[in-house]
Amino acid sequence: MSFKIKIDKALCKSCGLCLGVCPKKIMVISERKNRLGFRVAACMDEKKCTGCMACAQVCPDMAIEIFQEEQE
Ligand code: SF4
Numbered sequence: 001m002s003f004k005i006k007i008d009k010a011l012c013k014s015c016g017l018c019l020g021v022c023p024k025k026i027m028v029i030s031e032r033k034n035r036l037g038f039r040v041a042a043c044m045d046e047k048k049c050t051g052c053m054a055c056a057q058v059c060p061d062m063a064i065e066i067f068q069e070e071q072e
């Protein structure tokens with residue numbers, strides 16, 4: 001089973017909370033900025049994601065969605 005992490009760049013405020021709660025430590029603050037000038041969070045290794053949803057739950061701006069992907 002694999003997971004896809006979708007981050008709504010426009011909503012991210014670069015708070016870093018998702019980095020702290022991820023048990024796999026795969027969330028990072030990227031170099032990309034959104035229109036408000038915040039550097040947006042990103043997942044650097046989706047293959048390691050367990051789908052625990054901790055990042056999505058902690059995000060105060062509800063910027064993260066986790067999708068389950070069927071494996072081929
Ligand atoms: S769902 Fe869990 S393992 Fe996956 S990126 Fe979010 S906090 Fe990390």
Ligand code: SF4
Nearest residue numbers: 012013015016018059
């Ligand atoms: S918790 Fe949400 S707002 Fe904060 S850095 Fe992560 S995605 Fe962005």
